[in-house]
Every structure is written in structure tokens, then in C-alpha cells.
Amino acid sequence: MSEDKKKVRIAFFDFADCEGCQLQLTYLNENFLGLLEHCEIVSFREAMSERSDEYDIAFVEGSITRKHDEERVRKIRENAKIVIAYGSCASLGGVNGLRRRFSDEEAKEIVYKGRDSHLEAGWPRPVHEVVKVDHFIHGCPSNNDETIKAVKSILLGKGYTPPDYPVCVECKLKENVCLFEKGQVCMGPVTRAGCGAWCPSWGNTCYSCRGLLDDPAEQGQTELLEKYGYTIDDITEKFDLYNRCRMDAEKEAEKK
Amino acid sequence: MRYVYLAKDDLGKFIDLLKEKHRVVAPVKKENLFVFADISGGEDMSLEYIPTIIPPKKYIMPQKESLGKFDMGEVSMKDTSIEMEPTVIFGMHTCDIDGLECLDVVFHKDPADPYYKKRRKNVTIIGYECMFPCDEYATCVTMDTHVPKAGYDIMMTDAGDKYILHVNSKQGDAIIGSGNIFKEADQDAIKKELKDLREKKLPKFKRALNPGYKELQPLFEKSYNNTGVWDDVGRRCVSCGNCTAVCPTCYCFDVYDDVKLDMSGGERGRVWDSCQLNEFAEVAGGENFREERSSRQRHRYYRKFDYPVRKHDKFFCTGCGRCTRTCMAKISLIETVNDLAKGEQDV
Ligand code: SF4
Ligand code: SF4
Ligand code: SF4
Ligand code: SF4
Numbered sequence: 001m002s003e004d005k006k007k008v009r010i011a012f013f014d015f016a017d018c019e020g021c022q023l024q025l026t027y028l029n030e031n032f033l034g035l036l037e038h039c040e041i042v043s044f045r046e047a048m049s050e051r052s053d054e055y056d057i058a059f060v061e062g063s064i065t066r067k068h069d070e071e072r073v074r075k076i077r078e079n080a081k082i083v084i085a086y087g088s089c090a091s092l093g094g095v096n097g098l099r100r101r102f103s104d105e106e107a108k109e110i111v112y113k114g115r116d117s118h119l120e121a122g123w124p125r126p127v128h129e130v131v132k133v134d135h136f137i138h139g140c141p142s143n144n145d146e147t148i149k150a151v152k153s154i155l156l157g158k159g160y161t162p163p164d165y166p167v168c169v170e171c172k173l174k175e176n177v178c179l180f181e182k183g184q185v186c187m188g189p190v191t192r193a194g195c196g197a198w199c200p201s202w203g204n205t206c207y208s209c210r211g212l213l214d215d216p217a218e219q220g221q222t223e224l225l226e227k228y229g230y231t232i233d234d235i236t237e238k239f240d241l242y243n244r245c246r247m248d249a250e251k252e253a254e255k256k
Numbered sequence: 257m258r259y260v261y262l263a264k265d266d267l268g269k270f271i272d273l274l275k276e277k278h279r280v281v282a283p284v285k286k287e288n289l290f291v292f293a294d295i296s297g298g299e300d301m302s303l304e305y306i307p308t309i310i311p312p313k314k315y316i317m318p319q320k321e322s323l324g325k326f327d328m329g330e331v332s333m334k335d336t337s338i339e340m341e342p343t344v345i346f347g348m349h350t351c352d353i354d355g356l357e358c359l360d361v362v363f364h365k366d367p368a369d370p371y372y373k374k375r376r377k378n379v380t381i382i383g384y385e386c387m388f389p390c391d392e393y394a395t396c397v398t399m400d401t402h403v404p405k406a407g408y409d410i411m412m413t414d415a416g417d418k419y420i421l422h423v424n425s426k427q428g429d430a431i432i433g434s435g436n437i438f439k440e441a442d443q444d445a446i447k448k449e450l451k452d453l454r455e456k457k458l459p460k461f462k463r464a465l466n467p468g469y470k471e472l473q474p475l476f477e478k479s480y481n482n483t484g485v486w487d488d489v490g491r492r493c494v495s496c497g498n499c500t501a502v503c504p505t506c507y508c509f510d511v512y513d514d515v516k517l518d519m520s521g522g523e524r525g526r527v528w529d530s531c532q533l534n535e536f537a538e539v540a541g542g543e544n545f546r547e548e549r550s551s552r553q554r555h556r557y558y559r560k561f562d563y564p565v566r567k568h569d570k571f572f573c574t575g576c577g578r579c580t581r582t583c584m585a586k587i588s589l590i591e592t593v594n595d596l597a598k599g600e601q602d603v
Binding site for chain 2: 031035148165168173188214219223
């Protein structure tokens, strides 16, 4: 690529999250350097101290919770040509959605005990519930292979659509022994692939960290877990862990 | 062609002989199941096994494979050739050999798939006859795949302290000719021994499907609108796609382009796809021809028991039982087919 061609400017922002997804990017090594031929990172707290307000692509990490965060993300939306919800806290609401099980008072009491007079609990939302999001990169944490794939595709102007098939597909292609065949349970069948069946490949259950499919087999999965002795409450908890915000939004939509 | 004996004690030597000129893959244990994998010697394999998680088709149509490379802006492909060293698939069950014959029909039909063809040519099949049914999920008896018929280079049958080897191709004959561990014997005597062994074996194989071989396709002809059965299956199915990934006769794939980091070009590849996935029958504009899980499941069954019979005059179910074994929702091929047959009687 010729030197005079303008590089795409990328900035990273974090909200309510652990910054684990940004941290993933520091593991990219040579792939990261390859990308730098086409883009310039202008703001990235995990690895640099400078920052800039001039950027084309904004990677927004974390859920939006407080009024102040809403304003900040709106500003980012105004500045950026493309907004990417990066990681499940941003793309789904993620584990932060669990906070919705509690009232403001309860949440403050649990988290900020003793300091709750001046700290705010906020209401966790995925980024797209506050501003328009152009692309989603799911995962807790995000998967670098998918991030690279998405960025390449976005730079080519094709945009990025995450897979709409379940984790099981990637799991079976690797010829893993299915957890259900070992008497364990797994959320793989209803969860969006793209992680390469990360957890089942290491013998761990899928927690649905990448969120539910567009049309998950909720009934089939519920009957299945029931057969394995799970109660409806256990099952709700399994679906809720990463998908609480989406489930709430669906309930809301049904009411209307 | 001909029959020879191999002493059981010489099995390891047989593998060593094969390894002189081939890559050898065979069933090996993986946790509580089995997979086909590379072996370095006879001691690595588990010849007494139930069908592997994924069938050995993975060596001829890999889960993911490159179809070639391209440069940006150009409408041509380069480096489309593939490399495959001569490979022996050792210990293949007769049902999986039948599965490969199904894929051969599909991929060799004009215009033949060059990638499949090239790999297939480099594969030697050494089968291992089942003397017991593997478990309650197999339906090989009805599908008539439980006795060796064709499709292999060599077939091994357990005969006590030795194996009977049926040498069935030039390739197989060359292998037997290259070793001194095989014992020649009177051909009629071996044939008689084999016949006796099979007479003892067959009663152990029980039929699990109520409709017989000849009744199967006619049953499907009448079952398309048996909504009771298809809706029940559709309700339970979680669309994980496992049943198709593990099926020895499923061959659908998706084509993708992977662009290099410097964006100067990339690679075109293909990866296994599944008719059980929501996106499979979706076309431009968003229309989906099989949005309902029930219609996707029905489609799977028809792709085994009806469409290929019309098109290729062959069932595309080998009776291996993998789809039932792998289904976490416990959707059973045996139950589904028997339920369809029941419904038929009711009408
Ligand atoms: S282990 Fe989980 S992801 Fe893998 S096939 Fe089984 S249910 Fe699906
Ligand atoms: S297997 Fe499930 S929990 Fe693990 S990374 Fe993938 S989607 Fe997340
Ligand atoms: S394995 Fe079972 S649950 Fe999964 S797609 Fe097949 S029938 Fe449905
Ligand atoms: S449909 Fe099921 S039993 Fe038949 S060949 Fe496929 S996996 Fe085996």
C-alpha cells in the first residue's frame, strides 16, 4: 500500500467492563503489526498514553450504564464514521446485565457498601440501546482471529456479520467429544459461533458468552436441560448470564 | 480377487509394512469415544471400536480446505492444486465404506470435483468387518451395509487367531505382494471358513427399523405431510448441526474468501455446512426456504431416504447410527422412521 494513502484512524474506548477485550489485542503480535499498515491507532489505553479525537473507527468496549457514559458514547458516535461494539459487554450487555436482577439500592449496597452515597449504580445496556452501532464483535473476551477477520472485512468496505450458527458447528469440526456425551451440559447449541468452540475444546462448558443466535432453539434447549435435571430457575440463569439485556428487550417488545 | 491369512500377532508388522509407503490413519480412542487419527504403530489403534465421532470422509473432503489463491482485482485463481500423500485408511467399517461410495457418486459425477477426486485417488481402504453390532443405534442390517460387498482394497475379517484378508483391488494386491507376513491357502477353504463365520455372525445383528429395505423409500414418498412426526422432531431439535457433521454421506459445504492482512490477495476455501442451520436455505433478499426446524429435519431425512434414491438409485444412509448417537436432544433415526411407519398404518 502506498505511503501517501491515508491510513484509517482507529480509537478504543472503554465503559463498564474489565478491559479484557482490549487486553486481548496486545496478544495479536505480528497480526497487529500487519494491520498497522492500513490503520493507525490514535487512542488505546491498554498500550499507549496519547489520545486523539480524530478517528474513523471507534471500538467501544463495555456496557453503557450512567448518564455521563451515555453522553460520552454519543460524542464518540458523532466523531466516528464507524462504531464497533467490541466484546460482549458492549455488544450484548454481557455479564453486566446480571445487575438488572437487583434494584438500584440493592446493587449499590452489594457493590459499593459504605460509599454508596456518592457512587452511582447505573443501568447496564449494550451500546446499540444507546447509539447506533455499525458492527458487532462478540465474545468474553473477544477472539482475536474473529477481530482480525472483522477488521479486514470492514476495511474492505464489506462490513462484518458475525456467524449465525451455533458453537456446536465449530466444536464438531474439531471432533471434540460433546459435553452432553460425558453427562455434562453446554449452551453451545443456542450460542453464536465465532470463537472456534474455545471452551468445549478445553473441556469446559460454553457459557453463551457470545450471546444467543438470531433464532435460538430456546424450547429445545430448555427441554434438553430439563432432561439433565435442571430446574427452570437454573435454566433461566444459564440463559441470563450473558443475555439478560436481550431477554429484557424481547420481553419489552412482546408487551408492545 | 483372492484371499490370504494374516496371523493376529503380525498385525503390528502389517501396519509397519503399510507405513513404509503410506500415511496410515486408524481408529484411536478419544476420551469415551473414537476418532480416526494418524498412528505410528499398531499399538496406537483400537480396532474394536464403535463408529468414530466424525467419519473418515474427513480425509477426502476435509472439514476445511483451500481451493486456491487469488490476487485482488483479478478474476482468476492460482495454486489450485492440492497435495495428498498416499494414505491408508485402516480398519474402516463396512458402513463407512458405503458412505464413501455415496460421496464417490456425488463428487465423481460429471463435472467431477477435482479436489475430491485427487484425494480419493491417493486413498487405500483397508476395511475391518464388524462381527457384532456396535450398539443399539446402528441400522446397518436394514441398510444392508453390515456385510462387506465392495468399495475396499482389502477387507479384514476376524477368524480367531488370524484374520482373513480379502484382496479386492490391484492396489491391495500390490500391498500383499510386498510383504512376507501373509499366508496363502486354498481359496475354496478360506471362502468356506468365511461363509461359516458369517453364518454365525448374522443372527447377532437384529433389525431395528420396522420398514424393510424395499419399504423405506415408498414410506418416505407418503410421509412428507406427516406433520405429527416432523413437528415433534422440529420442536426438540436445537439445530446444532451435529447430525450432519457426523454423517458419512453429508457433503454440503460453504465457500469463503480469506483476504491476506496486506489486502493484496487471499485464499478461497470451503468448509462443511449443514442443512440444519438457520442460514442454510436463506437466499438474497432474506427469504428462507426452510425457516422451521421441522422442515430442516424433514429435509435431512429426505436427503437420506428419498431424494438420492430417485437421483442416484442409492440410499444415502449407511445405518452407522452416528446421527442418533451424537444428538443431545435424543432425536433418534430409528424412532423417527418407525413413527413414520406407524403413522402410515393408521391412515
Ligand atoms: S460440547 Fe457444547 S458446543 Fe460442543 S457439540 Fe456439545 S453442546 Fe455443542
Ligand atoms: S465456547 Fe461459549 S463461552 Fe466459550 S468463548 Fe465460545 S461462546 Fe464464549
Ligand atoms: S444433532 Fe439433533 S439437535 Fe442437533 S441438529 Fe441434529 S437432530 Fe437437531
Ligand atoms: S443418517 Fe445417520 S445413520 Fe444414516 S448414515 Fe447419516 S449419520 Fe449414519
